[in-house]
Amino acid sequence: MRYMALIYSADGTSPEYGSPEWGAFMAAYAEAGKTFNERGVFRAGEALQHTSTATSVRVRGGKTETMDGPFAETKERLGGFYLLDCRDLDEAIEMAALIPTAEIGTIEVRPVLEFGG
């Protein structure tokens, strides 16, 4: 089954860029990525730029409206994702727990809705 691991954390909780902690944090991400590949579960994964760069788009009455900022203003913000193909939820949980941000924020694991099959 394919699972989306959505990576959430509050502003200012991740190590600052350039600090020694930053290096360890990135190394842990590299380590997680390596495990995902070795286990054959990795399908996709990206980090996103800060929510201050976000634009929200909606179409109302045929007209495109844009708004500065993310869809929902919450303390914990979506910072990236992995798409993982796992045997079952247990494996997905095991993989999500390897994502370093799990230690400071929250990883939401959601199964992908599969059509047909």
Added chain:
Amino acid sequence: MDKRLASAARAEVSEVLRQDRGRLLAALIHAVGDFDIAEEALSDALEAALVHWGRSGVPDNPKAWLLQVGRRRAIDRLRKAKRFRARASDITRMMEEDEAARSADADAIPDERLKLIFTCCHPALEEKSRVALTLRTVGGLSTREIARSFLDSEAAMGQRLSRAKAKIGAAGIPYAVPSRDQWDTRLQSVLIVIYLIFNEGWTASGGDAPIRDTLCSEAMFLARLMSKLAPAEPEIEALLSLMMLNWARRNARHSPGTGLVGLDEQDRSLWNGDHLDEGLSLLDMAVARGRPGPFQCQAAIQALHVVATKPDETDWAQILLLYDRLLTFHPTDVVRLNRAVALAETGALPEALASVDELAEGMEGYQPFHAARAEILRRSGHRKEALAALERAIDLSRSPDEQRWLADRQAALY
């Protein structure tokens, strides 16, 4: 239809329901991979049994008969559910198994209940849903009985159960016994559910007496089942021990005149000696395995309470050490509160009061906090504050028995 055969069929069906529903359901879920279809197929099979057994008598092996009919009905239902293509491989496999089952020893129904328990107690489900689902599928309680014990409506409980079952399928919660490296944490999740069921019956937050006894018995049944399916697990033995040591005091806990009776006021001759012996020997067995855990700490604390011949002979120093140990497994406020009570019992009243007061912020709305604090205040000679704390405890209590017990304590202070 022969009346005698019909009543024999009804008796056998209700016997199977009582004894083997969980086992049959677990085997069907294993075969079908779908909770709902398995449950429906089992009801179909039971209905068919009433008709067929009523006509031609109860077969030699009723369980095997039910499992086989259940499997076929599940195949029908899968086909009807228009999931045929997606499930074609399942159906082929089931038909092959059906053939194999017919020729195999009729008694050899594989016991899949361990998988069922682990699935129902999966930490990805909400805690209350885990409890409800375990009672429904493994324990075989009806939705109405479960709703009654939670003071929920039957409709709300039914919805909770369907949501939980739907999540198991949709989120890919495995129908499997966890791997070795996940075993300990997942086992704790199962044992906590069983203990919650016991406590729901024991502390009587709702429902009537028969239902509460049912919940306690159900919890003990589940723990026994677990220890049969996963032998030599000290934490399972300890949980069963803990429940037996409590259950032994069942008849001393209530008195017709005064309602709830506290541990130190109970008539110890009313305690059930057989249950105590079983509880204590289970604990010995668990501890001897040399793999400590939180339920062993809790059972050992309970054991120290019950082996004392008089309340003032209780070994509180030892209990305090066990709470320290328990804190390493469960660093929670509830454990800290109990530790403070034990500390007070050793005579360290100012220290006990200080550690209770540290918990005030998080436990303002928790009845036992105020009751425990009142007792420590009373012993420390702070009568007025003790009265106020008891007042708050009575406000927060949901059980009339408990309220009466607290009010008696209050009256004694005037």
